[in-house]
Amino acid sequence: MLALALLLLVTVRASGSAFVACLNQTRVMEMLASDAATPIYLNSVDTVKACSAACAADKFTYSLASDIDPTCLCTSILDGITSEDVVTGWMNGVCHPEDYTLSIATTSWLFMGCQPPPGTERMSPDDCLSSCEQGWAALSPLPPPKGGWSCHCAPTARLTGFNCSAEAGTWYTRLVPSGRTLRILRAQVVPGLCPVPLTACSVKDTDGWECIDSRGELG
DSSP states (O other): OOEEEEOOOEEOOOOOOEEEEEOOHHHHHHHHHTTTEEEOOOOOOOOHHHHHHHHTTTTTTTEEETTTOOOOOOOSOTTOGGGGGOOOOOSSSSSTSSEEEEEEEEEEEEEEEEEOOOEEEEOOOHHOOOOOOOSSSEEOOOOOOOOOOOEEEEOOOOOOOOOOOOSEEEEEEEEEEEEEEEEEEEEGGSOOOOOOOEEEEOTTSSEEEEEEOTSSOOO
16 A cells, blocks of 8 residues: 555635736736726735635625735726736745735635636636636636626636736636535645645545645555
């Protein structure tokens, strides 16, 4: 048998924020000038997390956070945003300090990575995740003049890892209840889930996965 096999279960998370895109300063300042975004004072070193929590507490749908100052803005309207407003960030959903991190302030979906999605419908990020009943969802900003976001729902996904950008949209997975625990659907197809040197492998006839020490010998 394998030397080490550990079945990992994810504890219940009622809600949390989810990365959507990195936006340029110009677009965000336009939103602030037109009263489409509300500034929030923060006293925290974790700007993105604290901003999302503050916006969710004030019943806003989205948060916009920047490490400059630090700055936190809340909004429930993303009208007018197009792919030209989205700038490239890192594949883990981290934006450059001079740009703004757009997040859904609270959701049960987990951001998993970025790659080009086959968008099928035009709707807001929050509405997209709310409408998907399958295991995965993907968002991608649309070009002008209409802008907005494309939405794609899928039962499974295979992510190969792209830096997040206007071309490489954001992918999410939803946690599925199993008693008092939750398993991540199809988690074995996403790189980096297990600590080194363990490898994520699917569990037969389930939607769960195991962290396996592949260096162990079969016996």
